[in-house]
Amino acid sequence: xxxxxxxxxxxxxxxxxxxxxxxxxxxxxxxxxxxxxxxxxxxxxxxxxxxxxxxxxxxxxxxxxxxxxxxxxxxxxxxxxxxxxxxxxxxxxxxxxxxxxxxxxxxxxxxxxxxxxxxxxxxxxxxxxxxxxxxxxxxxxxxxxxxxxxxxxxxxxxxxxxxxxxxxxxxxxxxxxxxxxxxxxxxxxxxxxxxxxxxxxxxxxxxxxxxxxxxxxxxxxxxxxxxxxxxxxxxxxxxxxxxxxxxxxxxxxxxxxx
Numbered sequence: 001x002x003x004x005x006x007x008x009x010x011x012x013x014x015x016x017x018x019x020x021x022x023x024x025x026x027x028x029x030x031x032x033x034x035x036x037x038x039x040x041x042x043x044x045x046x047x048x049x050x051x052x053x054x055x056x057x058x059x060x061x062x063x064x065x066x067x068x069x070x071x072x073x074x075x076x077x078x079x080x081x082x083x084x085x086x087x088x089x090x091x092x093x094x095x096x097x098x099x100x101x102x103x104x105x106x107x108x109x110x111x112x113x114x115x116x117x118x119x120x121x122x123x124x125x126x127x128x129x130x131x132x133x134x135x136x137x138x139x140x141x142x143x144x145x146x147x148x149x150x151x152x153x154x155x156x157x158x159x160x161x162x163x164x165x166x167x168x169x170x171x172x173x174x175x176x177x178x179x180x181x182x183x184x185x186x187x188x189x190x191x192x193x194x195x196x197x198x199x200x201x202x203x204x205x206x207x208x209x210x211x212x213x214x215x216x217x218x219x220x221x222x223x224x225x226x227x228x229x230x231x232x233x234x235x236x237x238x239x240x241x242x243x244x245x246x247x248x249x250x251x252x253x254x255x256x257x258x
Contacts, residue, residue, distance in 0.1 A: 046118075049085055052075060055123070065108050068082060092114075187211055187243055216229070
């Protein structure tokens, strides 16, 4: 990746290639990790997709049963994809499906005793393998990586976030797209979609269309940082840098009660 970036710097120095240093590395990591995980699962005649289903049912607790619709939601998969995975596991005696007694069209999926035993054998080896794959990172570095990945994933998976300060915001990437779509500057931050009447944000005169760009003097890019700051706020409140259109101002939001 360093070589690729260096070559682009020579051939097209005008191209903003910095994002590929993150996203291409993530893609290549995913490929390498999948290869390493496959070896462990194959020893148990499973795929990674199979184990994800087994683990979701095991996490549900005794009797290890979930409605198929709930399983779909938790795995973020379509009905057809889940059905294919369940059919494969049914043949192995790992799961069983039966009609729901409370929902005429619903199906309940249960991890069988064979499935529970299989999980108990696979999980320790799988987790030990994952730990080995992270050997290049210290515990502190793992924690830092977890936090950064959490921020990025929350941003990409949540179209809106409700803050305890009394406002709803859009994530940074949607904020940039919304502003550039109407001819405004490409300003990263959190776009205020709604302000709840009577809230801390309302009293501070934060309004829809504002972009929150700084929090206590530091760049603000994640709703997680905003929420944590709100939870830890002192009587002095939160100092927010705000942009509306291309006009910047600063507001102080008092912490929410309790």
